[in-house]
Amino acid sequence: MKPVELYVRHHAYLSGKPYVARLLGTHPRYGFDREFLPLRFAHRSRSGATGTKVALITEPGIFECQDPGKRGPVRTYVEVTDSGEVVSLSGPEEALERLTSLAAL
Numbered sequence: 001m002k003p004v005e006l007y008v009r010h011h012a013y014l015s016g017k018p019y020v021a022r023l024l025g026t027h028p029r030y031g032f033d034r035e036f037l038p039l040r041f042a043h044r045s046r047s048g049a050t051g052t053k054v055a056l057i058t059e060p061g062i063f064e065c066q067d068p069g070k071r072g073p074v075r076t077y078v079e080v081t082d083s084g085e086v087v088s089l090s091g092p093e094e095a096l097e098r099l100t101s102l103a104a105l
Helices: 092-104
Strands: 004-011 019-027 031-036 040-044 050-057 061-067 074-080 086-089
Touching (some): 004 019, 004 040, 031 092, 061 092, 074 092, 086 092
Antiparallel strands (some): 004 050, 040 050, 061 074, 074 086
């Protein structure tokens, strides 16, 4: 699979820290068991307060991306396929459903 880039926004004055995490399964306290991926700046404003961060995905799986927002963090869920295609998922329920179906294979 060729590497895929997933982008998240960085904003110092909005609530929520940006991250990209591979979903590994369920966790009794946090809902999902996550492996947080390293982020690097793809673009940064002059002041450094805003910008875009990127995570490099080298293996297929289900991922959770968190962007900061005015009313709290905004989470999106995507599946990266074996061919490197990024498929948007409707929410955490569909992410869990896909995760359990992948684990069954």
